[in-house]
Amino acid sequence: MILTEKIIKLSKHYKTPFLLFDLKQIKKNYLKLKKNIDGVEICYAMKANDHPKILQYLAKEGSSFEISSLNELRTLLRLKINQSRIICFNPIKSPEFLEAMAIQNIKIMAYDSVDEINKIAKFAPKSEVVLRIIVSNEGSDWPLTKKFGADAKDALEFLLYAKKKGLKPIGLTCHVGSQCLNKDNWVKALHVYNDIWIEAQKRDINLTLLSLGGGIPIQHTKPIPTINEIGQVINQSIRKHFKDKTNSLRITLEPGRGLVGDAAIMTTTVTGKAVRGKEKWIYIDVGILNGLMETIANFTYQLSAESTGKKQIVTIGGPSCDSIDIPFNKISLPKVNIGDRLYILNTGAYTTVYASTFNGFEVPKIYFVNS
Numbered sequence: 001m002i003l004t005e006k007i008i009k010l011s012k013h014y015k016t017p018f019l020l021f022d023l024k025q026i027k028k029n030y031l032k033l034k035k036n037i038d039g040v041e042i043c044y045a046m047k048a049n050d051h052p053k054i055l056q057y058l059a060k061e062g063s064s065f066e067i068s069s070l071n072e073l074r075t076l077l078r079l080k081i082n083q084s085r086i087i088c089f090n091p092i093k094s095p096e097f098l099e100a101m102a103i104q105n106i107k108i109m110a111y112d113s114v115d116e117i118n119k120i121a122k123f124a125p126k127s128e129v130v131l132r133i134i135v136s137n138e139g140s141d142w143p144l145t146k147k148f149g150a151d152a153k154d155a156l157e158f159l160l161y162a163k164k165k166g167l168k169p170i171g172l173t174c175h176v177g178s179q180c181l182n183k184d185n186w187v188k189a190l191h192v193y194n195d196i197w198i199e200a201q202k203r204d205i206n207l208t209l210l211s212l213g214g215g216i217p218i219q220h221t222k223p224i225p226t227i228n229e230i231g232q233v234i235n236q237s238i239r240k241h242f243k244d245k246t247n248s249l250r251i252t253l254e255p256g257r258g259l260v261g262d263a264a265i266m267t268t269t270v271t272g273k274a275v276r277g278k279e280k281w282i283y284i285d286v287g288i289l290n291g292l293m294e295t296i297a298n299f300t301y302q303l304s305a306e307s308t309g310k311k312q313i314v315t316i317g318g319p320s321c322d323s324i325d326i327p328f329n330k331i332s333l334p335k336v337n338i339g340d341r342l343y344i345l346n347t348g349a350y351t352t353v354y355a356s357t358f359n360g361f362e363v364p365k366i367y368f369v370n371s
């Protein structure tokens with residue numbers, strides 16, 4: 001979403017901090033992904049932003065949904081989103097959540113361990129399971145390899161064990177890392193998938209669901225591959241490795257950030273200023289704990305100031321009293337005054353959903369244009 005004079009004018013109506021969302025940008029992102037990845041089914045990873053208006057809007061466009069928890073399931077059911085459009089790729093699920101999915105006839109879910117297979121077999125025995133594989137996250141700004149995923153060399157064993165327990169192993173999933181700047185991660189992942197697919201076939205397991213995961217990047221401060229470039233390498237790899245099977249494949253992509261990240265701008269107000277030693281500081285009404293959680297791990301956003309004053313180097317503190325609450329370190333910004341507004345660009349994903357009201361500071365409200 002581009003910061004225009006119109007958006008700035010509209011923003012004046014609201015008290016900060018807040019997110020202003022453009023639903024049309026979400027539609028643009030959705031259609032672009034559909035156009036550039038052959039035969040893909042988009043399953044929105046609603047963890048990125050679970051605002052009902054966004055979910056309803058995407059449902060209207062034809063999107064499916066990827067969920068991780070019972071509450072996410074309840075939200076979709078409340079919105080009357082059909083169960084056939086819901087999949088769950090969280091590899092570790094509570095028994096309660098599994099039972100709820102079984103009741104709703106939601107069958108497609110991920111796993112990455114023997115214990116999870118045992119649990120699914122017990123609480124959701126009719127499930128169709130998708131094995132999460134560890135793949136390269138090299139060059140992704142938010143790597144996701146530490147917690148989930150089976151080693152590719154153990155994949156066949158996991159597929160056979162799922163079958164033995166009466167489940168239906170139907171495919172593979174992975175995550176190339178969120179904000180993935182390296183399109184080769186998908187190429188490598190599809191190469192790994194191909195090897196597993198062939199071994200599985202030899203043992204009478206015919207996989208059909210090929211999940212490309214999340215990772216679609218949006219523009220922040222570094223160069224990113226375009227959707228067209230990502231689509232090209234994915235399409236080429238699928239044609240290369242799965243050429244005889246493309247008709248029987250169900251190809252899914254589970255983008256979170258790539259659908260909603262660049263559809264919103266966060267507006268914040270400068271609430272204080274200080275000079276500490278030689279360092280200039282400013283303080284704003286949103287920080288790591290109430291809306292900018294991803295900046296905790298060197299993730300950064302583009303900032304735009306209302307003022308056009310001389311540029312200076314400043315560190316920006318969030319509103320809370322915690323010392324970790326420093327969302328921007330030594331960045332260049334025009335000189336600002338207390339009461340001025342700052343605009344933090346492309347903040348639609350993983351901002352309000354990660355936020356707490358620690359210290360009594362409000363989570364940014366969400367408003368919409370083009371709704």
Ligand SMILES: Cc1ncc(COP(=O)(O)O)c(C=O)c1O
Pocket residue numbers: 045047048066089090144175177178179213214215216254255256257258349
């Ligand atoms: C299983 C799964 N799928 C999809 C996503 C969405 O990733 P992204 O926001 O990078 O598109 C995530 C994010 O954590 C995830 O865990």
